[in-house]
Amino acid sequence: MxxxxxxxxxxxxxxxxxxxxxxxxxxxxxxxxxxxxxxxxxxxxxxxxxxxxxxxxxxxxxxxxxxxxxxxxxxxxxxxxxxxxxxxxxxxxLQERDTSVPPDRLELPPLPRLGPATLNRPLALMERDSARLRGVGPAVAMLGAYDGRWTPRMWGDPLTENPAVGTTETWEFHNLTPDAHPMHIHEVLFEVVDRRPFRGAARPPEPGERGLKDTVIAKPQEITRVKLLFDRQGSYVWHCHLLEHEDNEMMRPYRIEA
Ligand SMILES: [Cu+2]
Missing domain, CATH: 2.60.40.420 (Cupredoxins -  blue copper proteins)
Structure with a gap:
């Protein structure tokens, strides 16, 4: 302010x-x-x-x-x-006597903690430059998965993220692009585990991220890890929340399997 x-x-x-x-x-x-x-x-x-x-x-x-x-x-x-x-x-x-507890003395309810993850999913945030308009910006912003190498996955490609209901997983967002992406996962709340530059040490989540979240900023050239408990069967999506990106190819379906 x-x-x-x-x-x-x-x-x-x-x-x-x-x-x-x-x-x-x-x-x-x-x-x-x-x-x-x-x-x-x-x-x-x-x-x-x-x-x-x-x-x-x-x-x-x-x-x-x-x-x-x-x-x-x-x-x-x-x-x-x-x-x-x-x-x-x-x-x-002042309209009436202020009886509110000063914020530094507030006691907040205990935080639920997720159990250990049983699966780690390396996922990628990628983009493809335009062949004709070099340097202007990417032609396609995409998500991807790792199967021996980073492979882009379009919205219509076969489903690759299919956790079983009741399981806890770690999802790693490897941001291969020069921009930050606010990654949003539907249906579940997650813990931010850490962020790590491609070459460098991990740092813990920011103090304001130490609660359950559904969106996390994945910074460029870093791996951002979140831990999620998939509690309800169904088909959902995960995506970047920049509208231009999610309306491009930065959105993928996922399914929580019975
Ligand atoms: Cu994005």
């Missing part, structure tokens, strides 16, 4: 206290100065306006780039005149 609409990057005026992610509460409240959200990700946050002078105006702003998101530090912030604006808060007078 910023006191000045036009200045980017802005100085945070108040902390955000995140208490929940896509699938429910986090283990404990997390104090943040900024929040990274991909399309389809959700966060439950508390902002404590205690002590802010009446009449103060504060702004929730978007500082992610207007172009493809790659990393937290890549790209110019969104246009402050348009896409960089989200919401304005005008602080009014």
């Amino acid at each position: 910023s006191g000045a609409l036009e200045r980017r990057r802005s100085e945070p005026a108040l902390p955000l206290w995140q208490i929940g992610a896509d699938g429910g509460f986090l283990a404990s409240p997390v104090e943040l100065s900024t929040l990274l959200l991909g399309p389809a990700e959700r966060a439950d946050v508390i902002v404590d306006f205690t002590g802010v002078r009446e009449g103060t105006r504060l702004y929730l702003v978007n500082e992610a780039p207007d172009g493809p998101f790659r990393t937290e530090t890549g790209g110019a912030p969104a246009d402050p005149a348009t896409t960089g604006q989200v919401m304005r808060f005008s602080v009014g007078p």
Whole structure:
């Protein structure tokens, strides 16, 4: 949040206290100065306006780039005149005594933990350049699987992800593209296990990701791992949640088998 609409990057005026992610509460409240959200990700946050002078105006702003998101530090912030604006808060007078628990002292319900995974699925986020328009961008954004080598799988190709109901698996998203992709899996909630650059050490999920989720940002040239319990039989999909990608070829069916 910023006191000045036009200045980017802005100085945070108040902390955000995140208490929940896509699938429910986090283990404990997390104090943040900024929040990274991909399309389809959700966060439950508390902002404590205690002590802010009446009449103060504060702004929730978007500082992610207007172009493809790659990393937290890549790209110019969104246009402050348009896409960089989200919401304005005008602080009014206190209406009644504030009896709410301060966010740093909130106790959240215990987090359910998934058991060990019995299968590991290496999956790929891929793209194919246009033969005629080199350097302009990919012609096709795709998902893929590993069968001795990375093989793209189109929407209409035979089903390859078919976990048995009641099993727990690890899915690895190997992001072979230069962009980040918010990967969304229908029906199930998952734990983010870790992220690892193709050459480098694994790092644990971000503090705001330590709860059940259904969407995870897979950063470029990294392996992002999630652990899932497939609890209900049926046919579902997994896909990138960037609309241009999911409407291209970055969506695949999967089936939870009886
Ligand atoms: Cu994508």
